[in-house]
Amino acid sequence: MLKLLRTHILPIYILVVLTLATGISTTNNAYAARKDELKVLRVGVLYNHPIAENEKSIAEFSNFYATQLGLKVEVIRFKSLGSLMDAHGSARVQYAIHSARSYATMNEICSCLHAIARPISAQGSNGFRSVLIIRDDKKADYANGEKLRIGFSRKNSMSGWLVPNKAIENGDIPANDFLELGSVEDVVSAYERGNVDGYFGWVPTSKLDEVVSSEKVFGTIYNSRLQAEKKSTIVWRSKIIHHGPHVAHRSLPKELVEDLTNLLLNMSSRSPEVLDIIEPYFSGGFEQANVGDYNAISAVLNLSSISVPAIIDGRLRSTLQ
Known part of the structure; x- marks a missing residue:
């Protein structure tokens, strides 16, 4: 009886394992293909952000993200929040560091962005x-x-x-x-x-x-x-x-967004020297951003009263800049 069970169950078990392995391999291959298609992760920051302070900090940030994500990273500096919002909404940059106000505005007028993490201070x-x-x-x-x-x-x-x-x-x-x-x-x-x-x-x-x-x-x-x-x-x-969140464009592969989120959530313990560049005023690291986190500021700014499409042909209406 035992021999009979082994004869029938073992092939089924092997088939299940092979199927799961094939599924994982296919998923990983698909993710790798999407990253190859993306080629470059463009990161938007304001010109006065510590990341954009000098070429050395830009290089340190870019190299760290590129190494962790297996993807080329390019930092693009913007002179105003309006221009950053415009570029992010139209996916000319796929990842950006926002103020609470700029993200709340974008969240009301465009479902194309997703806040993934927000910084916390050393005191929590x-x-x-x-x-x-x-x-x-x-x-x-x-x-x-x-x-x-x-x-x-x-x-x-x-x-x-x-x-x-x-x-x-x-x-x-x-x-x-x-x-x-x-x-x-x-x-x-x-x-x-x-x-x-x-x-x-x-x-x-x-x-x-x-x-x-x-x-x-x-x-x-x-x-x-x-x-x-x-x-x-x-x-x-x-x-x-x-506090203002780190934000991903929804066109990015889900797996890459998860990688970015985990990178931020673990940064204070694993890479504190990089945290000093990314968020020098919030040395406590990051916590997960949640849906509705910025509803309070949206209500304050009456953003829900916006009744016209704010992004047309990839350009943010000047009234919101």
Whole structure:
């Protein structure tokens, strides 16, 4: 009986193994063929990004990616986010490092891009939340709807005004006297002098996104000055605004996108010297980017109101640049 089982089962087992091996070999061959067809991975960065700082850093980045991916890599520098967005949307570059704002814009107007990873700081911060901080002795007035003097830096500041202003429009923050002061330094000085009752700032977030206190505002840079004043409290905080992601064009082979993702996720432990070139301000490495990560910034910028095709003949409409 045992001999009979071996006689019938062994050939089937061998056939299954051979079939799986053939399938894997075919898949690998297909991937290799697609990489051969691609020939060059073109990477887009802004001209002032550390990668583009000099020819040495460009060469180090290109050689590392080429070695890891088995593919020639070319770095293309752009003078503006608008030109980078245009090139990425039309696949003249297939991989790029975006700001949160530029990716959110592209995500609304083009389904052709995919955020694969986002950087984190050495302390584990993966983004920020805008916050409204009020002096403790003014909390009752705030709760009762009395108008307070609220300082902020500039109207083009994402954390200082654009995100809070959306909350004001939505009624999440009541009407107050909002004072544009010019810079974060001016906001801190005004708070020290008692010229404002509160201010808009930002606090870093993390994977755990634990409850944060006002001691974390502005990343603790002004902590000694702000904490020397009367106690204060965060009375409002926004949704998370994640750091700008690394983004792949959807025309790239799925296997190559997976290789790029794994390369980034393992970079802090395996290649910290390359991380210093790619993301010198985020030495904690990378974490996986998820669908919906940048919805919060999309809502702030009213990107869903875009009603016309934004990419026509490979050119990004100038209104979005």
